[in-house]
Amino acid sequence: MKKIINKLLVNHSLIYKLFLYVATIVLVVYLFPKGGQFKYEFQKGKPWEYENYYAPFDFAIQKTEDEIALEKQQVTESSKQFYEYDENVVLQVRKSIDEKIENALLNSELIEEEKVKLRELVNKVVTDIYEFGYIETQNNIKNNNQLITLKMGNKSQDIEADKLFKSSQILSFINSKIGVQPFTQEENIVLNIIYEELKPNVKFDTIFTERVLQENLSKISYTKGLVAENERIIFKGDIVEGDKLIILNSIKSEFESQVWSKSNYNWIVFGYTILVALAFLMLLLFLRKYRLDIFENNTKVTFIFFNIILIVLLITLIVKYDAKYIYVAPIVILPLVLKAFFDARLGLFTHVLTVLLLGFIVPNSFEFIFLQIIAGIVTILTISELYKRANLFISVIQITFVYFVSYFAFSIIQEGNAQNLDWEKFIYFSINGGATLFVLPLIYVFERLFGLVSDESLKELSNTNSKLLRELAEKAPGTFQHSLQVANLAEASANEINANSMLVRTGALYHDIGKMINPMYYTENQSTNVNPHNELTPKDSAQIIINHIIEGVELAKKHRLPDRIIDFIRTHHGTTLVYYFYKKEEELSGGRADVSNFQYPGPIPFSKETAILMMCDSVEAASKSIKEPSAQAFDNLVEKIVNKQMEEGQFMNADITFKELQTIKKVLKKKLKNIYHLRIEYPE
Template structure:
């Protein structure tokens, strides 16, 4: 049992990677759509590249979205508007008018014939007004309809809209019946009674109207024909267009709408699992072979897998809601984030694998994969320094432009012309570009969640007004000036070979912070002729010098500097010797010296940036010892130091080429000549 526990403890990192790998594969397969897949790829306007295709089963031909929308619009335009006729209002109005007019007429001096005639006019007015109805004052539902449907209880009647009375028409109608200018006071009173008593009894019925409209919309048939089993759909070489395209889209939809059944569920899951497992295995093998430091760091691997799953989840949710919006998702954020924390090659590799996985989810997978891979390549090539906001804005504009051009090309290939472009897609691409700008706050969140460091954080760390660098300037001013010079040399060298200049500059500023603990033991901080090494043995002096590496690492961890910066502190001397004290000990002992007491602990540089720092640090420090500066002296110095480091195998793990080393040499020679150039002698 003890042996098993020990093995688990020893291999806990590998066990964690295995668990993460399995969990990620299971999660991604779970997110995949639970439907069938049509095994043929086809595009509008392109030839059918497979054998003659026959219907494997009976299926209905689906109408296109455009056809369905046209039908819906026609139904909406022809749909009836229903109005409710209230009989109770009519009875109430009649009763009110009868009571009021009877009282007026009974007290009048009119004859019975005049009263009879007047009552007939009143009855005729009420009858005419309420024959089809008196409409409510506000009606915003007419929509230019000429005929409406009037509902009286259980009966419905189509009526011309103009036959309904509106409030603006009532007074003129009453006057026309009684007399525009009443000749008697009684008639005037009667007119006012009728006008005040008449009330609207017809109102628009929105609920019933919408219900009828919805019933009509629900009756729309989404199919327009039937294809029988074994019926030929398309010949090999036929152009995919017209009815052939509609039928192929219909059968493709039939396959994709089939939910995994119990009989084929396990096999389909097994197939998806193999493909997804292969994709993530390729990523792990890439990290193992080309990014060993990342592979050994479980936090970084978790971060990479987390981002890939996040993108798959986002696209899955969009496809489930409406696949039309898939191009709104800013997928290029993935390579941007990975490039900010790691490097461009890893960012592009992960992006390509992720897009290939998304091909199982999205419609028109070839178009999607092509567009997204091209966009990812443009993203990697255009954004060199993410911490410069202008670079991000320019890159987003370029990415959006590439989306536009690529989609335009696909459209004219499929449609055969540029007249049927879906302009909505261009809006989606623009939104995509805007959403990509959120990568900066996202990077900040990831830094806090995973404890990683990006170029944006490096920019903050490189501020010489930070607490640790201010302390270095106060306690070891000579070392601080040396670090500034090294940072300038390293940044210039990194720019020439396209390395991460911000990373190497920040590493250079902090590489010697360990000297703060014993600043006077380093010549650049000695302001007097007193050298404390004169009181020590060469072995002890060498140990103090070597300890600035260990002290620097401890100090960096205490101040929570990122591991990427600590790497520069650990590697800037590699496994070289403290040569001055080694030679001094060799003279005193007669040649019998244990080299381990004078050798830095390492490790040797393992990236271009750490290799650049080693060269710049050594060259800058040695340049101070040249008594008579000259171009030839600097050339010889740079060649001697860099060649010696190469011979000692200090750059074996640095992934730096011989050509890049020669380029760095040229930069260092040029910069040293500029630093130590002679000035004219000013007159006294």
Template sequence: MFLYIGTIFLVVYLFPKGGQFKYEFQKGKPWQYENYYAPFDFAIQKSASEIETETQKIKENSEQFFKYNEEIARNVKITVSEKVVPILASSELSDQFKIDVEAKVNSILNTIYKYGYITPESEQQIKNLQITLRSGNTIQKISPIKLFKSSQILAFINSQLGVQPMTQEEHAILNILYEEIKPNVSFDESFTEKALQENLEKISYTKGLISEKERIILKGDIVEGEKLVILNSIKNEFESQVWSKSNYNWIVAGYTILVALAFSMLFLFLRKYRIEIFENNTKVTFIFFNIILVVLLLTVLVKYDAKYIYAAPIVTLPLVLKAFFDARLGLFTYVLTVMLLGFIVPNSFEFIFLQIIAGIVTILTVSELYKRANLFITVLQITLVYFVAYFAFSIIQEGNAQNLNYEKFLYFVINGAATLFVLPLIYIFEKLFKLVSDESLKELSNTNSKLLRALAENAPGTFQHSLQVANLAEAAANEINANSMLVRTGALYHDIGKMLNPMYFTENQSTNVNPHNELTPKDSASIIVDHILKGIELAKKNRIPDRIIDFIRTHHGTTLVYYFYKTEEKLSGSADPKDFQYPGPIPFSKETAILMMCDSVEAASKSIKEPTAQAFDNLVEKIVNKQMEDGQFMNADITFKELQTIKKVLKKKLKNIYHVRIEYPE
């Protein structure tokens, strides 16, 4: 209850607290409701494309500021004068010629620095036909062509100094000018940016006003053009309203009820169909933790920028839940979560449809998650489904494929790439919540693991029996689409309790000495039954996951130790079944049911003295039918058709194992 209430309040806290527009509409579709009139005055908002066009136009026409450095111009004039005067003073040319040359030098400098000499870097920034030149506190608008550029300087000096051939003094002065003249106009980025921002802030996001009770749309009208713009405007108005305290409380109450209903459905599902998960607080916490993570991720993305919602890899939710539990629970939880996300995201119908389709594809296509190739193929399929579904939605809404938002396809690709992170995420969850996934099963099924190696050394016959059962169970699971990795791992560990008293089990007796000959049937049965409890204790001591321990608990169900039961009945005339019964519980899944059948059939097959096809057929039918009659599969989610399939697999495999070879001549 604490988890249930805490999760509800946390999810409601994450939800946006603005208003909700109560009508759903789509571009190009008829208005399904009654005639709609404005409930209050509101402004018509410009569309995103209109604002973008206006913004782009302002950026293109915004004033460009350039800074004129008076100090550089003054220093250049002083330096040139200091170098030119000595040259002219030492020259033997006439005084008039010297005066003319000095006048030309001053004229060149004054002309160049009248508007300025622009730096090459700033020259690249010129975009407008008119720029603003700022010198101190004065500004003037000029054409950029009035500024001198580096490519023009030498030619201009040549043209002004005199006609060819130049005198020696003129050559020297030309070199001085070319070397000393420095650029003094640069692009004023901060001033330009400030002016641009001021202009952008003046953009109006509205383009008209709708008065209260003014008709917006009639029933049956197509939602398009100006009607669509107005409807989007009032929808945004509702969603951006700051609610008063009384309205806020009602909104929160409504959210709380809806979220509570959704989580109640999840609890009902767990209680009815997954009681072992429902009764495990760690597993329930894990499920709700993943739901909260997804809601938190989408909330953050919507608050930052709603266009990124399709980049969120929320299909990792069913992948993770399938890895630790099963596909049905994964899909059920995912659908409920996506429904809750509909309160957060814009265009909720499109979002919910796309995500549910992607989730179904995820559940139906992914198998053996620990195989990286399978995950990669599933991610490609999910991404393709996103592409196709979004394309279909776009052509329905737009009426053609020309207005596709190709940016969303990029988000779908990012979504797929992020989904590949599910493998390390599963590993992290395993360590945090002490759960087991297919990746862990792969490690546990390694026969070189500590516990299985001990079984092979202490009870080699039981170890070989477990290997045979594992092979049979894996083949049967593959045929009925059960979790083959889980059932194989469970089969390898199902008899580990026998290693504590290996000689009391016939497969480990290498001599004719049978310790049961010295015991009563009840004591013998007690030792045989104890291998279940001892196996559970041994598994827990070695930190074997509960999903594997379930196979140890259930592989005999509530059946009898039949041999010693019959022996007691023969010796005493009667026997109490309770003294010879395994403690149970009975199998509660396809996988545990498969193990029970395979374990019994493999053990019994050793007693067939003349292995024939008919003998194996009769053995399998007899054992499986007896288990069905005893109600051992009542709680297992397995059908009659699947039972028949398993029988066929067991018959075929036993015939392959015990096939008769030709007799070789002596």
């Protein structure tokens, strides 16, 4: 049992990767659509490249979206409108009019017979107006000849819309019925009473009309005809267009709409699992062979897998909602993020694998894969320094333009002309470009979640006005100037061998922050002739010098500097000796100095960037000791220091080639000559 536990502890990193690998495969396969797949790819206007195709089963021919939209429009236009007749309003109006007319006629000089005729006239006018009703607004009526359905209690009847009285018709109708103008005083009173008391009693029944419309729309058939089993659909070489295209789209939809049955579910899941497993295995093998430092870091591997799952999940949700919006998703954020934290090659490799996986989810997979891979390549090629916002903005414009051009080319190939372009797609691509700008805050979130460092953060850290660097400049001004010189040398060297120049510059600025603890024990900070080392033994002096590594690491952690920067503090002296005090101890002890008391704790550099810093730090510090600067002196100094570090095996773990070392030597020699070049002596 103890052996098993020990093996688990020793191989815990590999076990975690295996668990992550399996969990990712399960999750991605789970997100894949639970429907069948049509195994043939075809495009409108292109020849059918496969053998003669016959219907594998009976299926219905589906109508096109344009046909369905036209039918819906026709049903909407022909669907009846329902209006409700309110009898209670009529009764209230009659009662009110009768009461007011009786009061008005009490003091009238008209004889009783004339009063009766006037009452009958009023009653007839009200009856005529409310025969079919008085409607307040006719916003829903498109024309007067339109048939509408009037609901009167439990009965309903179809009438023409112009039989309903409108507010604009009321006054003229009453005038025409009262009598011959000029009206008598009584007739004017009656006219005013009728006009004031009449109220609309017909209103549009929105709910019932909408319900009937939806019932009619639900009766629309989405199919037109049937294709029988074994019926020929298309010959090899036939152009995919017209009815052939409609039938092929119909059977493709039929396949995709079929939910996996129990009999084939396990087999299809097994097939998906193999393909997804292969894709992620290729990614792990790539990391193992070409990015070993990332492969051995579980946090970084988790981060890469997390981003892939995030993209797959995003596209899955969009496809489930409406597949036409898939180009809104800013997939190029994936290579952008990976390039920001790692490198361009890994970003592009991961992007291509992810897009291939998305081909199982999206419609028109070939078009989607082509567009996204091209966009990913453009992303990697155009964005060189993500922390420069102008670069990001210009690159987003270029990426969007590539989307436009690629989609335009696909459309004219499929349609045969440029008249049937789907202009909405261009809007989606524009939204995609805008969403891609969200990569900067997203990088910040990832930095906090996974403890990684991007170029954007390095830019902030390399600002010499930051709190820690200002403190270094105040407490140890000589060390600060030394760090600036080393940063310049390291940045120039990194640029020449295509290393991460921003990372090595930032690391160089912070590599000696431990000297702030005891600044006067370092010669660059000694402004007087008093040297505190004169009062110490060589062993004690060496220990103080060595301690600036440990103290620097502690100070960096206290100020929450990223691990990638702390690595430069740990490794910039590797396992070299504090040579001056070691030799001094040898002289005093007669050659019996203990090497372990004068050796830096390490580790040795493990990347190009940390190796560059070791060389630049040693060369810059040693160059101050040259009494008579000359080109030959600098050449000899650089060769001596770098060769000695190579002989001691300080670069054994750094992924740096002999050719790159020679290039760095040339850069250092050139830069030192520029720094210490002789000036013309001006006359006094």
